[in-house]
Amino acid sequence: xxxxxxxxxxxxxxxxxxxxxxxxxxxxxxxxxxxxxxxxxxxxxxxxxxxxxxxxxxxxxxxxxxxxxxxxxxxxxxxxxxxxxxxxxxxxxxxxxxxxxxxxxxxxxxxxxxxxxxxxxxxxxxxxxxxxxxxxxxxxxxxxxxxxxxxxxxxxxxxxxxxxxxxx
Amino acid sequence: xxxxxxxxxxxxxxxxxxxxxxxxxxxxxxxxxxxxxxxxxxxxxxxxxxxxxxxxxxxxxxxxxxxxxxxxxxxxxxxxxxxxxxxxxxxxxxxxxxxxxxxxxxxxxxxxxxxxxxxxxxxxxxxxxxxxxxxxxxxxxxxxxxxxxxxxxxxxxxxxxxxxxxxxxxxxxxxxxxxxxxxxxxxxxxxxxxxxxxxxxxxxxxxxxxxxxxxxxxxxxxxxxxxxxxxxxxxxxxxxxxxxxxxxxxxxxxxxxxxxxxxxxxxxxxxxxxxxxxxxx
Numbered sequence: 001x002x003x004x005x006x007x008x009x010x011x012x013x014x015x016x017x018x019x020x021x022x023x024x025x026x027x028x029x030x031x032x033x034x035x036x037x038x039x040x041x042x043x044x045x046x047x048x049x050x051x052x053x054x055x056x057x058x059x060x061x062x063x064x065x066x067x068x069x070x071x072x073x074x075x076x077x078x079x080x081x082x083x084x085x086x087x088x089x090x091x092x093x094x095x096x097x098x099x100x101x102x103x104x105x106x107x108x109x110x111x112x113x114x115x116x117x118x119x120x121x122x123x124x125x126x127x128x129x130x131x132x133x134x135x136x137x138x139x140x141x142x143x144x145x146x147x148x149x150x151x152x153x154x155x156x157x158x159x160x161x162x163x164x165x166x167x168x
Numbered sequence: 169x170x171x172x173x174x175x176x177x178x179x180x181x182x183x184x185x186x187x188x189x190x191x192x193x194x195x196x197x198x199x200x201x202x203x204x205x206x207x208x209x210x211x212x213x214x215x216x217x218x219x220x221x222x223x224x225x226x227x228x229x230x231x232x233x234x235x236x237x238x239x240x241x242x243x244x245x246x247x248x249x250x251x252x253x254x255x256x257x258x259x260x261x262x263x264x265x266x267x268x269x270x271x272x273x274x275x276x277x278x279x280x281x282x283x284x285x286x287x288x289x290x291x292x293x294x295x296x297x298x299x300x301x302x303x304x305x306x307x308x309x310x311x312x313x314x315x316x317x318x319x320x321x322x323x324x325x326x327x328x329x330x331x332x333x334x335x336x337x338x339x340x341x342x343x344x345x346x347x348x349x350x351x352x353x354x355x356x357x358x359x360x361x362x363x364x365x366x367x368x369x370x371x372x373x374x375x376x377x378x379x380x381x382x383x384x385x386x387x388x389x390x391x392x393x394x395x396x397x398x399x400x401x402x403x404x405x406x407x408x409x410x411x412x413x414x415x416x417x418x419x420x421x422x423x424x425x426x427x428x429x430x431x432x433x434x435x436x437x438x439x440x441x442x443x444x445x446x447x448x449x
Contacts, residue, residue: 014202014289015209022291024360030291051180059187063202064289066323066333069195070187072290077180113292126292126338130359134291 002045005160006053009037009153014060026137027130032106034061035076035142036149039101042080043087044154054080067113068120075112079105095147102146106138200326203297207329211284211299218438276404278313278441279304284329294337294360294374296320296437301328309402311443317408317431318342318396319440330442335409336360336374336434344379344409345397346426351386352397353379353426355409374434376413379426386424388415394428404443408432 013033022028034057042050058073065072083090083101090097114131126134190198281298288295300306302325312319312332320340324331333340340357358375379394392412398405410428418425 011206015206015213018206018210018285018287018289019213022287028287028291028294028360030287030289034289055183059198060202061289063199064206066288066293066295067290068188069190069198070184073187074184077184113290117292126359 002049005153005157006041006049006056008156009040010034010053010056010060013037013057013149014064017061018064023137023141026140027132027134029110029134029137029141031141031145032102032109032138033145033149034058034072035106035109036102036146037153038076038080039083039098039105039146040150040153042083043090043098043101044157047081047084050080050084051077067116071113071116072109075109079109095150098150099143099147102142102144103139104142106142106145107135110135110138196324196326199324203324203326203329203331207284207297207299210297211282214284215282276443277445279306279444281306281312281330281440281442283437283440288331293339294334294357295323296332296334296440298330298332298440298442299328300442301326301330303327305444306330306442307444311396311403311407312440313407313443314432314437314440316433317410318403319432319434319437321402322442332440334374334434335377335432336430342403343397343399344394345405346382346386346388346412347393347395348389349386351383351388352399353382355379355394355428374430377410377428377430379428380418380423382415382424382426384417384422384424388412388424388426390414393431394426 013036017030017033020031022030038050038054038057041053045053054076055073058071058076059069061067061072062069090101110131114126114134279300281300283296284299285297286295296312296319298306298312306322306325308322308325310322312321318335320332320334320337322330323333335342335355335357336359337357338359340355342355343352344355345352356378358377360374382388390412394409394412396403396405396407396409408431410431413427413429415424415426417423
């Protein structure tokens with residue numbers, strides 16, 4: 001059942017993320033739905049499941065963009081492992097914690113991806129002010145998206161009898 | 169237990185080493201698999217939204233619809249007349265070219281495509297996804313146009329879909345020519361306007377394009393057309409890119425820099441043409 005839920009979240013999240021228009025005023029940021037899905041699994045499920053979700057979410061995100069396959073997956077897995085290590089000390093059932101984590105991780109992912117891009121590209125793909133704007137934009141969208149995804153995911157898991165919190 | 173953890177870390181590191189260094193054919197197939205899996209859903213949602221957006225316009229005031237119909241009927245009649253005149257001019261043109269021994273100008277062979285998604289999934293690039301791919305003759309690096317002008321070039325192609333890097337993307341570059349004096353320059357996409365209109369089914373408004381390395385001694389007027397030069401091997405010569413908005417000296421002082429307003433309406437694209445060859449249609 002966990003696998004089915006995982007696939008539904010990943011494909012649904014990818015579809016939504018690709019269709020929701022980027023916000024120009026926020027540096028063409030998109031709601032980080034796939035990151036939020038990875039965050040949910042890292043806080044609620046076992047480390048193994050969380051890593052698999054993080055890898056799949058990252059590969060799907062890279063497939064929808066021009067990033068080399070694996071770059072987003074690497075970022076997501078690093079964040080997943082860090083969160084899985086520290087989650088017992090976090091107030092993980094609080095939507096506020098989820099919102100803050102969503103914002104911070106979205107901004108950090110943007111920074112990490114821009115660094116990877118600047119290492120690969122002959123010239124900067126975007127000016128620094130644009131990257132800063134994008135980090136801020138992603139943080140704002142992460143702040144809003146992560147609790148929403150958390151609420152939908154936990155409600156769905158509860159509805160189908162998978163109380164994720166038990167599976168640690 | 170410690171050995172098992174150690175092995176897991178090594179396995180994860182090896183996995184990422186392999187994943188990040190996949191041969192391009194394998195990573196393309198992987199991208200293609202995920203894109204194709206989502207393409208039908210993206211197409212369905214985009215078409216539905218587009219229908220909803222057009223709906224209110226169609227169900228508007230009946231008097232207004234009737235007025236529009238009458239106006240369009242008149243326009244069609246006028247355009248038919250103009251087409252007949254142009255057919256005559258075209259025949260004359262062909263006869264004169266034959267007399268002079270010129271080769272007929274080549275037409276482009278194009279594939280009409282529908283836009284099924286806007287933006288890439290990450291928001292880093294300005295990309296369109298189209299509903300045609302290798303099965304329809306579309307390959308990587310082909311020009312994408314509308315009747316108004318250049319839209320971009322294909323970058324990732326799978327069997328049934330392709331992604332187009334828009335001309336407005338910051339990483340886009342191509343060689344262009346000014347219409348009047350034929351001088352050349354390198355066009356860069358300008359990204360998007362921060363205060364542009366955006367929403368479902370509408371891309372962000374592109375900023376002005378920039379043309380670098382324009383000779384300093386040339387006097388280029390505002391409003392002059394800029395078109396593809398044919399250099400570089402991607403775009404054939406003569407495709408409209410945009411109009412000059414202003415000229416200024418570049419930072420080095422050795423060249424001029426031009427700002428160009430896009431010819432094609434990139435924000436509201438629904439259908440585009442991919443030039444698959446420069447042969448006759």
